[in-house]
Amino acid sequence: MISVIVPTRDRPGPLHRALRSLARQTYRRFEVIVARDGGMPVEQVIARWQREMPITLLDGDTPYGVSHARNRALAVAQGENVALLDDDDVFLPHHLQAADDALRTGRADTVYGQALISPTWIEDLPRGTQGLPRKDYPFDATFLGVANTIHTGSVVARNPAAFPVRFDETLQHCEDWDFLLALHHTAGHRFARLDSITSVYHQVPRPGAVTSAYRTSPTPFTLARDTLYRRWPAVGGLAEEYRQWFRRFDQRLDGRIALGLPAPAHVYEHAVRGLHATFTTHRPPDQALLDRLLPNDLASRTGQSPEADIPLKGPCMQPADAPYDGFADTFAREAAISPYNAHYDRPTVLELLGDVNGLRILDCGCGPGLYLSELAARGADTVGIDQSADMVRLARERLGSLARIRQHDLDEPLTWAADASFDIVLLALVLHYAHDRVRALTEIARVLRPGGRIIISTSHPTADWLADGGSYFDARHVEESWSGSMTHRYWRQPLQTWFDEFTAAGLAVDRLVEHRPAHSMTRHHPTEYEKLAHQPGFIAFQLHKPPGAPDLRPAQP
Missing domain, CATH: 3.90.550.10 (Spore Coat Polysaccharide Biosynthesis Protein SpsA; Chain A)
Structure with a gap:
């Protein structure tokens, strides 16, 4: 066994x-x-x-x-x-x-x-x-x-x-x-x-043990490698030469990070790949490989050798661009009138939301504020979050004082939000971007008031399968190109996986709605209407946290 x-x-x-x-x-x-x-x-x-x-x-x-x-x-x-x-x-x-x-x-x-x-x-x-x-x-x-x-x-x-x-x-x-x-x-x-x-x-490329380790100088890998080199002696002179190569590699990488520069993608794997090839043929380590992976050009920036001792330094954050940064304005113009947004998702989700007058609503992934403006007009007290700084700017410009907008990554805890502080949490076409949906939903359930609802819309599993091919039961990232040279990656998965994740987050499904195109689409986008009237493109869920459901939040120390 x-x-x-x-x-x-x-x-x-x-x-x-x-x-x-x-x-x-x-x-x-x-x-x-x-x-x-x-x-x-x-x-x-x-x-x-x-x-x-x-x-x-x-x-x-x-x-x-x-x-x-x-x-x-x-x-x-x-x-x-x-x-x-x-x-x-x-x-x-x-x-x-x-x-x-x-x-x-x-x-x-x-x-x-x-x-x-x-x-x-x-x-x-x-x-x-x-x-x-x-x-x-x-x-x-x-x-x-x-x-x-x-x-x-x-x-x-x-x-x-x-x-x-x-x-x-x-x-x-x-x-x-x-x-x-x-x-x-x-x-x-x-x-x-x-x-x-x-x-x-x-x-x-999300916060984790490996990515976080490459934000401090010297990196924890440098320190651990030094410990293991002392604990396990090298076998033979050639092995010691290669260890010296790695010591220089660590010094250069630490020098970059100390200056706030990111570690090149997969730099360690590229180093091991190149060294393994020369080691197994009994050749000395390749200095040119080190220069290609980590060019020796930091001296001109700092006035000192990149292989000098680098003092311990606090985290050097390297935030990646949010998915919509760079084409938020283009997306906002498209989403205001596009068939899939204006005549398909928004009508379906707004009908599912129902009467929101006097309710406090959190719009996760609010984008340029199209939902927020509609909800505010219907009397809701609205808060919006989005990972993209460009989207936050557009939403603030659209809403002014009608909503509070924050920049926030859905994969991070809602530390600024109190327990049981929202009547409805909306995730319109956004949850499929989250890397850990169970964790995100668990945190969202925390801020939901008793009797509150979570409304989610996402791409329909069969639509993803027909577009991407392969097995319907595969769960993987896919890439789509939109108009205006916009490209985005999101998570596709079968319907059962969605339900498994809802259950794992302690949530229950009240309603499942397969989108139908609004009649207004026939006037503006008849081709898309004909397709979506017979083949679903999106799906929506209404969830709640059952009374007596266990608290799945992390235990406090």
Whole structure:
């Protein structure tokens, strides 16, 4: 049997997808151990999947770190083998079967699949993977002492219970690399790589352990790498040369971050890829590779060498542009008259909202304020939020003093809003942009008054499927191009997944409405009317929080 260990904290949506990837495994002799390291409760996420596989929840309100969570799970694992899965990654359906087959040969004690590195949330291999990086390196014990070439979420190993091998709870970064080195050097495990991609390693540009680590100088990776280099001596002179290369790499990267410059995308993976190629052919490390990845041009900016000692510095935030920044004005003009907005979504959603006179409404993803202006005219007390600074500007220009508008990312907590402070929360064509919809909905439920409603509109699952192709049951990011050279990415998923996420957030569905085009569309957009009168494009939900529903907010320390 395989014990699958999943640490989790404050990511109920990704956890839901990780568990779904386990439910799809062709190999069935496994148990799942979810170790909650503080943060939001996950009982309802777990309950959704307990009918399909055995899951043990190790609950904990106090966050002690991912290493502590994994060690708790290792202590109760019943399987002769253990698999590691982070809550924001996924196994492909054949992962556990391929690992079990390899371990049964007796030629390896730890096996790992090849991992696709994805900058967007996906649950299966996309049709084209050529441009995406991956961790697919053949095992080299000496190079493992230079850099970690193995994705944690691809590892299945013999249970190390008989050896003093655990995750180092003093490490906040690179603890998985240290664990792999301990398996090899302390437990004597023989490693082998599987022949196919068996997992997806998500490096989505959102706040998280990896992206947050690249906002301080020196980075936690620099400090952790220094610790591991001292803990595990290099094997041979060539390995030490490569370690020196990485020390210079860290110094240059730390220098950039200290100046407020972002870390280049996938810079570490590009470094490992280039060094692995020269190391395995017994050549010295390539200095030109370092210059290409991190050009030695910071001296002209600072008057000092980029490889000088960089003092510890506070966070250097690198906010990414919001999805609509840059073409908000174009979108506002289009949305005011377009068939899908003016004659399709707004009429349907406004009818679902009903009488709003005297009600306090939060419009999440308010855009240029088209809904807000209509709701304010109907007597509602309105508050709007949007991630885009350009959209916030347009909404303020449109509404003036009729509404309060804030810039806010839906993936972040509504810290400025009190509990039970809104009668209605509106999410019109916006929730499909959120990376963790369960977490966002849980936070929205917090600010909802007893008896309040949540109104959501989104693209219809069948419309996405017919437009994008593939399997209807796939859940992945898709890209669309609109008029005016506007391109956006959003999350497409089947209807069942929407309901699963609502349930995981402690919400119940009152109504489901499949949009019908307004008659006014026949005059202005007859072609679109004919299509949408027979084939749904959008769908809307009305939700509420049932009385007595558990509080799914993070526990307070």
